[in-house]
Amino acid sequence: MTTGKKLANNVVYQQALGQHHTIACENCSMNAICQPVEADGQTLDLSKNYLNKKIPVNAQAPDTSQRHTQVKNRILFEENTPLTSIYAVCSGVFKLCVTSKDGYEKVVGLRYPGELIGEDALFLENYNYSAIAIGQSSVCEVSIEQFSSCGKLVPELQQNLIALLSKQSYVRQSNFQSFIGKKSADSLLAAFLINITKRNEAYTGSSSKLNLLVSRNDVANFLGLRRETLSRVFAKFQKEGLIKIEGKIIHLLQKELLCDLANFHS
Amino acid sequence: MTTGKKLANNVVYQQALGQHHTIACENCSMNAICQPVEADGQTLDLSKNYLNKKIPVNAQAPDTSQRHTQVKNRILFEENTPLTSIYAVCSGVFKLCVTSKDGYEKVVGLRYPGELIGEDALFLENYNYSAIAIGQSSVCEVSIEQFSSCGKLVPELQQNLIALLSKQSYVRQSNFQSFIGKKSADSLLAAFLINITKRNEAYTGSSSKLNLLVSRNDVANFLGLRRETLSRVFAKFQKEGLIKIEGKIIHLLQKELLCDLANFHS
DNA sequence: CGCAATTTTGACGTAGTTCAACACGTGTGG
DNA sequence: CCACACGTGTTGAACTACGTCAAAATTGCG
Numbered sequence: 001m002t003t004g005k006k007l008a009n010n011v012v013y014q015q016a017l018g019q020h021h022t023i024a025c026e027n028c029s030m031n032a033i034c035q036p037v038e039a040d041g042q043t044l045d046l047s048k049n050y051l052n053k054k055i056p057v058n059a060q061a062p063d064t065s066q067r068h069t070q071v072k073n074r075i076l077f078e079e080n081t082p083l084t085s086i087y088a089v090c091s092g093v094f095k096l097c098v099t100s101k102d103g104y105e106k107v108v109g110l111r112y113p114g115e116l117i118g119e120d121a122l123f124l125e126n127y128n129y130s131a132i133a134i135g136q137s138s139v140c141e142v143s144i145e146q147f148s149s150c151g152k153l154v155p156e157l158q159q160n161l162i163a164l165l166s167k168q169s170y171v172r173q174s175n176f177q178s179f180i181g182k183k184s185a186d187s188l189l190a191a192f193l194i195n196i197t198k199r200n201e202a203y204t205g206s207s208s209k210l211n212l213l214v215s216r217n218d219v220a221n222f223l224g225l226r227r228e229t230l231s232r233v234f235a236k237f238q239k240e241g242l243i244k245i246e247g248k249i250i251h252l253l254q255k256e257l258l259c260d261l262a263n264f265h266s
Numbered sequence: 267m268t269t270g271k272k273l274a275n276n277v278v279y280q281q282a283l284g285q286h287h288t289i290a291c292e293n294c295s296m297n298a299i300c301q302p303v304e305a306d307g308q309t310l311d312l313s314k315n316y317l318n319k320k321i322p323v324n325a326q327a328p329d330t331s332q333r334h335t336q337v338k339n340r341i342l343f344e345e346n347t348p349l350t351s352i353y354a355v356c357s358g359v360f361k362l363c364v365t366s367k368d369g370y371e372k373v374v375g376l377r378y379p380g381e382l383i384g385e386d387a388l389f390l391e392n393y394n395y396s397a398i399a400i401g402q403s404s405v406c407e408v409s410i411e412q413f414s415s416c417g418k419l420v421p422e423l424q425q426n427l428i429a430l431l432s433k434q435s436y437v438r439q440s441n442f443q444s445f446i447g448k449k450s451a452d453s454l455l456a457a458f459l460i461n462i463t464k465r466n467e468a469y470t471g472s473s474s475k476l477n478l479l480v481s482r483n484d485v486a487n488f489l490g491l492r493r494e495t496l497s498r499v500f501a502k503f504q505k506e507g508l509i510k511i512e513g514k515i516i517h518l519l520q521k522e523l524l525c526d527l528a529n530f531h532s
Numbered sequence: 533c534g535c536a537a538t539t540t541t542g543a544c545g546t547a548g549t550t551c552a553a554c555a556c557g558t559g560t561g562g
Numbered sequence: 563c564c565a566c567a568c569g570t571g572t573t574g575a576a577c578t579a580c581g582t583c584a585a586a587a588t589t590g591c592g
Contacts, residue, residue, distance in 0.1 A: 098443065100529045100531070101529075104531050106447060106531065107447070108442070108443045108446055108447070109442075109446075119432075119435055120435040120436045120438070120439035120440075121436070122432035122435065122436070123432045123433045123435065123436035124436060128436070128439060128440065128443070129443070155421035155424060158421060158424045158425060158428060159424060161428055162424060162427055162428060162431065165428065165431035165432065165435060166385075166388035166389045166431065167389045168435055169385055169386040169388065169389065169431060169434055169435065169438065170386045170387070170388070170389035170390060170394070172386070172435065172438040172439060172442065173386035173394060173438060174386075174394065175442065176374070176375075176438065176441065176442050176445075177364065177374045177394070177395070179442075179445075179446055180374055180375075180445055180488065180490070181372060181373070181374070181487065181488055181489060181490035182490055183449055183490040183491070221447065222446065222447055223447060224446070224447035224448055224449040225449070226532075263366045263367075265366070265370050265372065
């Protein structure tokens, strides 16, 4: 986990944090439905029928001169299109966006490795937001049509889907509770840092540092702050010794104080 | 349920809005798992094994002088206690609260008739918040232990639970998207009014009026505003002809404008 | 190196909070 | 019956945090 290198550059820290490595399956929220099931006294691995592993999204051709041509496969799926699959992030990050009628793009969620994308579309069978890769990312894909066919035949698989959805229900509610009713920039950012660090804990192996990967702009958009304000609060937190900033890598130095800030009620 | 009294405001409108009548089962989010299942070519009604219908919470003895002694059965369940059941609101409202270590009570959700409470506790088997009835309310209760026993034997019931959880997944995400990244009091209140009206549409039969039932205090707490600010924004909306206020009853007069406000990005 | 995108800093105005006072309805007790 | 406390909601005035606009600094990449 700790490399000997000292460069203050992201790549080293990404490695140090395990970023851009794929998440271990046992830590992934999709895991419940990827595992073999025990049915009729035998072990069945049905996942090959519906699971598509580690698909790169926004992979850039490493050696061509095309690097800066706007890579178009950043988009995993688009808002208001029919559900085909649900996804788990393997590596990288995805931002979830909705576009209002005046063309403004609002970030409504971020998904880090091990987290699901699109399972909330199962009900309406339509995606509620667009999912866009930030940098090089990859996903595992579960085809809903094919999964359903298997599920009809194997009740044990349904049981696993229930486990998956139950966990998601908890995850979503707990995210909601992290942010609802927070208005001050300080408590929003504190809540955000704690929320994301916790979500990444299994992946990074650390409860006090994280690699945001996303731009300040996207974070500000998500939290409903101006990027200038966000920048100032970041600077303030660092000055007060709450965090240490190294580009997109954030070290939480005083987590308890951040928690207090996050729960602060003006 | 209906008192003969003529007091000017709320009671009459509650009747007009159908408030304090129980929601029709077909409009309830619990409905998926309350219905009979078709299994092995026959129709089975298993719900009697796990479903407890229309339990009053905070019912006041109607004719005693005890009315105003602090009624203690307002609490459906408490934060950080083991999950026993999930609930659907039949009538009234519930507020969901968490208490921070300094004793401050934060409202993290409101649940109106037809909405579920506690299903996000299935994963950790622990309630994440306290559920407290506002006024006279009632719930249907599904005992998890007993439901699970039935589910193990009847795969069709599991399918119904999947349907229920899928819908909840959508509902929760859509609530999250309604509020995340909103900071101005105007857009928060607009988003809130539209969100709650929509959620109550099937129950009240109206897409433009609603009975909040909860105090301004609780609404302000939920939205992260001061009650003074909330009061001012309510007054402003009414002055601008966006809404009409009759106590806790709100009429949405210009829904499109409210939607625009809700999606406004400073 | 040099351009472009991102991030940070500074000065100023506005929106929301804070604190205080007041209005209203309801229940309590003299 | 009235006086009073209490919860809830509204209003006013001063203060503060965040947004706004402009510009500088930093980073990333060819």
